[in-house]
Amino acid sequence: MDRFVFLTLDGLSKGAVYAAFALALVLIWRSTRIVNFAQGALAVVTAYVAYSVTAATTYWLGFAVAIAAGLVLGAVVERGVMRFVEQAPPLNAVTVGLGLVLLIQGALGMIYGNDFRFFPAPVSRHALDIGSLPLLSPYDIVVFASVLLVMALLAVLFTRTRVGLRMRAAAFAPEVSRLLGVRVGRMLTLGWALSAAVGALAGMLVIPTGLGLHPTAMDLVFVTSFTAAVVGGFDSPVGAVVGGVAVGLVLSYVTGYFGADLTPIAVLVLLLAVLLVRPAGLFAGTKARHV
Amino acid sequence: MTAMLEVEGVVAGYGGAPVLHDVTLSVPRGAITAVLGANGAGKTTLLRTLSGLLRPRAGRIVFDGADLHGVPVERLVQRGLAHVPEGRGVVTELTVDENLRLGGLWRRDRAAAAQALAEVYELFPPLAQRRRHAGHQLSGGERQMLALGRALVASPALLLLDEPSLGLAPKVTAQIMALLAQLRDRTGLTVLLVEQNVRSALSVADRGIVMSLGRVVVATESVALRADEDLRHAYLGF
Numbered sequence: 001m002d003r004f005v006f007l008t009l010d011g012l013s014k015g016a017v018y019a020a021f022a023l024a025l026v027l028i029w030r031s032t033r034i035v036n037f038a039q040g041a042l043a044v045v046t047a048y049v050a051y052s053v054t055a056a057t058t059y060w061l062g063f064a065v066a067i068a069a070g071l072v073l074g075a076v077v078e079r080g081v082m083r084f085v086e087q088a089p090p091l092n093a094v095t096v097g098l099g100l101v102l103l104i105q106g107a108l109g110m111i112y113g114n115d116f117r118f119f120p121a122p123v124s125r126h127a128l129d130i131g132s133l134p135l136l137s138p139y140d141i142v143v144f145a146s147v148l149l150v151m152a153l154l155a156v157l158f159t160r161t162r163v164g165l166r167m168r169a170a171a172f173a174p175e176v177s178r179l180l181g182v183r184v185g186r187m188l189t190l191g192w193a194l195s196a197a198v199g200a201l202a203g204m205l206v207i208p209t210g211l212g213l214h215p216t217a218m219d220l221v222f223v224t225s226f227t228a229a230v231v232g233g234f235d236s237p238v239g240a241v242v243g244g245v246a247v248g249l250v251l252s253y254v255t256g257y258f259g260a261d262l263t264p265i266a267v268l269v270l271l272l273a274v275l276l277v278r279p280a281g282l283f284a285g286t287k288a289r290h291v
Numbered sequence: 292m293t294a295m296l297e298v299e300g301v302v303a304g305y306g307g308a309p310v311l312h313d314v315t316l317s318v319p320r321g322a323i324t325a326v327l328g329a330n331g332a333g334k335t336t337l338l339r340t341l342s343g344l345l346r347p348r349a350g351r352i353v354f355d356g357a358d359l360h361g362v363p364v365e366r367l368v369q370r371g372l373a374h375v376p377e378g379r380g381v382v383t384e385l386t387v388d389e390n391l392r393l394g395g396l397w398r399r400d401r402a403a404a405a406q407a408l409a410e411v412y413e414l415f416p417p418l419a420q421r422r423r424h425a426g427h428q429l430s431g432g433e434r435q436m437l438a439l440g441r442a443l444v445a446s447p448a449l450l451l452l453d454e455p456s457l458g459l460a461p462k463v464t465a466q467i468m469a470l471l472a473q474l475r476d477r478t479g480l481t482v483l484l485v486e487q488n489v490r491s492a493l494s495v496a497d498r499g500i501v502m503s504l505g506r507v508v509v510a511t512e513s514v515a516l517r518a519d520e521d522l523r524h525a526y527l528g529f
Contacts, residue, residue: 162396169382169393176380179342180441181368181397 002133007256008249013140014209015248016147021202021225022232022240023151027195029234031171031188032086035226037097040218041104042077042196043203046070048112050204051119051213059122066200074196078189086188108215116212125208143205150201151241154194158237167191220264224251227271233281243282246270293356295320295449295481296341301350303340309348310336312505318449323475323482325496325513327489327527333505334485335377338451341483342374343367355448368397371448375455379438383426387418390426390437394444404444411440414470432463439467443474449481456488464488468495489527493517501526 021039028036036042046066054062081100085092123142127134158164169177170187177184202225207217228247232239247270254266274282296318304310310333318324326334339345341352343364352359354372362370382390391411395404412419415436421429429437435455442450452471456464472495474480486492493499499516501509503526509516516522 165385165389165393166396168389169385172384173380173382175344176376176382177393178364179344179368179374179376179380180393180445181365182393183365 003256005133006135007252009135009140010256011249011252012245013136013143013248014206014252015228015245016143017202017206017221017244018225018228018248019241019244020147020150020198020205021221022228022244023154023237024195024198024202025225025229026232026234026237026240027154027191027198029229030237031167031191032082032093033090034082034086034093035097036192036195037094037222038077038100038104039195039199040203040222041101041215042070042073043199043218044108044213044215045073045104046196046200047119047203047207047213047217048108051112051117054120059120063122063204066204067197070197070200071193074192074194074199075189077196078192082192083185083188105215112215114215116214119207119213121208139208146201146205150198154198154237157194163190224267227267230271230281231274236281239281294318295355296483297351297353298341299351299353301340301347301352303336303345303347303350305336305345310505311340311347314350314502314505314507316500316507316510318481318483319498320481321475321479322497323471323484323495324498324500325492326483326485326500326502327492327516328502329526329528330487331504332502334502335453336505337502338374338376338453338483338485342372342451344374368445368447371446372451373442373445373447373449374451375438375442375453377453378457379434381426381429381434381437381441386423386425387429387437388422390441391418391444394441397445403446407444407446411443414443415440431458432460432466435459435463435467439470447480449483452482452484454485454487456486456491461491464491465494468492471495489523 021043024039025036028034046069049069050062050066052062053065077100081096082093085096121139123138125137125139127137130136158168166177166182167187167190169180170182170184171191174184202221203218206221207213210217224247225244228243229240230243231246232241232243234240247267250266250270251263255263294317298314298316301311301314302309314333314337326337328334336345340347343359343362354370357370359367382393385393391408395407398404417433418436418440421433426434426437439452439455455467459467468491471482471484475482484492484496493513493516496513499509499511499513500507501516501522508526509522
């Protein structure tokens with residue numbers, strides 16, 4: 001029973017990061033119908049920015065600069081590259097995304113080298129005893145708090161603000177939105193910026209729990225979060241969050257009870273099961289989209 | 292006073308052969324002008340060109356005294372041009388209230404936007420009862436009200452309406468037409484109405500423009516259109 005509680009909390013902590021990363025994928029998918037395959041690589045770039053800033057100053061300044069770098073990077077990628085494939089067949093955007101991954105990983109390797117670098121956590125990752133059980137570390141609490149905060153901020157942005165209403169309208173009905181005076185191009189840029197910032201946050205949270213900072217440090221997180229987004233239906237922000245937590249839990253139980261070797265297989269089994277039972281994802285609306 | 296809209300020698304299409312060939316027409320202020328014609332006559336293409344969704348290959352569009360050349364679509368609503376597209380254009384994922392607020396988001400003057408929103412709710416009581424409902428939960432008639440109401444939140448000078456009667460019961464269509472006449476008489480709204488439903492369009496229109504194969508063949512008072520039997524047989528099918 002103790003083990004189950006421990007694995008559950010561990011899964012929730014990992015799942016929170018997957019949820020954030022899946023949410024970033026869904027944000028872009030909803031507005032552009034593009035799966036941003038470069039999202040992991042973009043997050044790694046911001047983590048390296050944080051690494052350099054932290055080395056010169058403090059962790060938290062590096063953290064803030066990484067989030068800001070995510071905003072800028074997302075906007076630059078949309079304006080500079082993705083804008084030219086948004087109207088093209090879907091494969092174009094996939095190819096461009098994968099090209100960006102290669103470009104970014106190559107460039108980071110040239111600048112920083114291909115060694116794993118120690119990437120610190122801001123607070124202790126040692127679990128505190130709660131009722132004689134080592135359960136939650138201060139770091140887990142930072143992870144939960146920051147992911148919850150970001151999700152709350154995004155929810156408020158999208159449902160309570162004028163710019164959020166514009167963003168949703170631009171995503172659902174670009175032409176009608178333009179007729180109503182919404183500058184759809186700007187909304188897309190903003191969406192990419194927000195998504196890359198959320199991705200940067202997820203990267204900052206998850207990299208200290210892995211082997212360290214490396215140009216490919218987010219590759220596996222990307223695959224796992226992609227699965228989470230598919231589980232959630234890809235069109236639903238709530239689905240992405242639930243999918244992320246679910247995937248985090250499943251992976252934690254599988255790792256804990258059956259060994260870490262089975263973890264990647266478990267991701268795929270989960271993905272397959274969802275696709276078989278509800279191909280559109282668990283949270284997809286049942287209504288067909290108007291084209 | 293000059294016309295609300297002057298179109299001179301406009302050629303437009305979707306790549307390939309043009310759909311509109313040398314279209315010249317004029318829309319008088321404070322009146323309802325109906326654009327009539329068979330399927331494929333270029334009526335929807337005309338509206339899409341007027342609101343900037345399609346760029347004309349040749350010709351001039353002068354709205355309220357200003358040439359619209361190079362003005363982006365997003366700017367037209369501020370100048371007083373509202374376009375309710377074919378199929379109504381309700382954002383079905385958003386609620387009634389969100390759809391309506393979207394119509395006034397461009398306004399700097401938030402008090403005026405709130406005032407216009409309140410007036411639209413007064414004009415369409417069914418919408419007021421369904422504020423929190425999503426667009427896809429509405430009936431066809433309610434969606435048409437919502438699309439129309441959203442355009443009115445912008446307090447436009449010129450309203451472009453594409454087939455408001457599409458898929459609506461005759462009674463609902465009649466209500467919509469009566470409302471257009473009421474808006475024209477009360478607020479001096481100028482309407483350019485594209486319709487397949489010739490009878491209901493001519494029931495409220497002051498002028499009629501008949502299009503065929505991308506050209507304007509007749510532009511005259513709607514009274515004259517109703518009276519001209521040959522013309523009705525040739526182009527309007529009744």
